[in-house]
Amino acid sequence: MTKKCLVVDDSKVIRKVARHILETLNFSVDEAVDGKDALERCLESAPDVVLLDWNMPVMSGMEFLRALRQSDIVDQPKVVFCTTENGMGHIRAAIEAGADEYVMKPFDRETLESKLQIVGLA
Numbered sequence: 001m002t003k004k005c006l007v008v009d010d011s012k013v014i015r016k017v018a019r020h021i022l023e024t025l026n027f028s029v030d031e032a033v034d035g036k037d038a039l040e041r042c043l044e045s046a047p048d049v050v051l052l053d054w055n056m057p058v059m060s061g062m063e064f065l066r067a068l069r070q071s072d073i074v075d076q077p078k079v080v081f082c083t084t085e086n087g088m089g090h091i092r093a094a095i096e097a098g099a100d101e102y103v104m105k106p107f108d109r110e111t112l113e114s115k116l117q118i119v120g121l122a
Helices: 014-025 034-043 061-070 088-096 109-118
Strands: 003-008 027-032 049-053 078-083 101-104
Touching: 003 014, 003 034, 003 109, 014 027, 014 049, 014 109, 027 034, 027 061, 027 078, 034 049, 034 061, 049 061, 078 109, 101 109
Parallel strands: 003 027, 003 049, 049 078, 078 101
Antiparallel strands: none
């Protein structure tokens, strides 16, 4: 069964790179441009995993994550934060808010695959 990943990033380039990597890992990929867009998609049909950018317009990654974790989605997707913010404070805040893993940009296939293995999806 193909796993679904929602890539949430306001950068078209990052979405394209992530999509390419995920498709080589046999994921079906959907894209969202900000947290609000992502939340609407998750409420319609929750993916297996969300690859989430931190800094976005409209609704940030953290705002999205809190809203997702408070939603009544039964099978909550795994969330892997993808960001240039590498301070321990950021990482701790993301995990406390409900993120499952954390990957630094720029990431490559190997890094992303290992993070997906950690959350049990690769």
